[in-house]
Amino acid sequence: MQDRQFGRVRLIFGENGGKYPFNHSLYLQGDKERVVIDPASSLEKLTRLKEEGVDGVWLSHWHEDHIRYMNLFDGCPVWVSERDFPPLTHLETFLDWYGIEDQGARNYWQKEMLETFDYRPRQTARFFRDDQTLDLGGLSAQVIPTPGHTPGHLSFFFPEEGLLFLGDYDLTSFGPWYGDAYSGIADTLASIHKLKAIPARRWVAAHNTGLYEENPGPLWEAYENTIYEREGKLLAFLDRPKTLAEICAAWLIYGRPREPREMYEFNERVLIGKHLDDLLHRGKIVYEDGCWRKVESR
Ligand SMILES: [Zn+2]
Structure with a gap:
């Protein structure tokens, strides 16, 4: 797809439609500083960008x-939230944050991270302050x-560009991901509500469609609704007590088994796990004798 320029902000569309393992990047052309956000779109485009000039990575x-x-962009400072820095410092921590416990899976992901994603542990980064506004020179970023x-x-x-x-x-039809060790449903919902309320004129998501030049209104609702739909299916499935293995085998999130099987079995299990935790916390289900059971409402 043809990259798009909005004033001093350039949208760099990723390979394969920005689908995993690629994304869409942004290039910020401030007078004082030029920045690339999320450099995983395209090796070719990012190599050209480097020649154009990059002072920092966000x-x-x-x-x-x-x-x-x-x-x-080695040599450029990397900016990130301090809360998300630990997995960038050690590969073992990275795998822990995904909640990968099985040794075989850890070995697979370790190799994948080194070979496909060029993972290199970092000792330092610069940390954004929440809600700060940065002045890049003729362009500000909140x-x-x-x-x-x-x-x-x-x-x-x-x-400046709205x-x-x-x-x-990312407003995809699959819905949001909140399956990591430190991810959560309640925070995801709060963040969706926060983003929806920002008076923007253009919206850029890191994957798939990427650019929305009109308010994605109904897409926000559909995106949020996937969370309630997942929960609804899970509650309906718990019409009698079920083990975690039984629940996962029903593929309530992904609909059917997908390949690579091991990866999707893991994803299904961790997302289901988040919903079980959330429902337990809200008193909608209980865990008894190795099974999950719905609490009947009176
Ligand atoms: Zn992500």
Whole structure:
């Protein structure tokens, strides 16, 4: 797709439609500083960008499909939320934050992170302050904390262009991801509500469609509704007590088994786990004798 320029903000569309393991990046051309946000769009485009001039790298969050080509800009300071920094410092911590416990899976992801994503542990980074406004010279950027997807997930608003970078609140039909060790449903909902209320004129998501030049209104509702739909299916499935294995085998989130099987089994399990925690916390279900059971409302 043809990249788009909005004043001093350029949208760099990622390979493969910005689908994992790629994303869409932003390039900020301030008079004082030129910045690339989430450098995982395209090796070719980012290499050209480097020649154009990049003074800093900003990350919306720590996920591998947002940092993939970060090392191209070695020597540039990396900015991230302090809350999302730990997984960038050690590969073991990175795997822990995904909640990967099985040793075989850890080995697989370790190799994948090193070979596909060029993971290199970092000792230092610069930390954004929540809600701060940065002046890049003729372009300002507001840092908007949007936890849930990850604890330190950040979105960015550029008031001059009325452009809101949503990061991974990506408005896809699949719905939001909140399956990591430190991700959560309540925070995800609060962040969706916060982003929806920002008076933007253009919206950029890090994956898939990427650019919305008209208010994505109904898409916000559909995106949020996927959370309630997942919960509804789970509650309906708990018409009698069920084990976690039985629940996962029903593929309530993904609808059917998908390949690579191991990865999707893991994803299904962790997302279901988040909903079980959330429902337990809200007193809608209980855990007894190794099974989850719905609490009948009176
Ligand atoms: Zn992500």
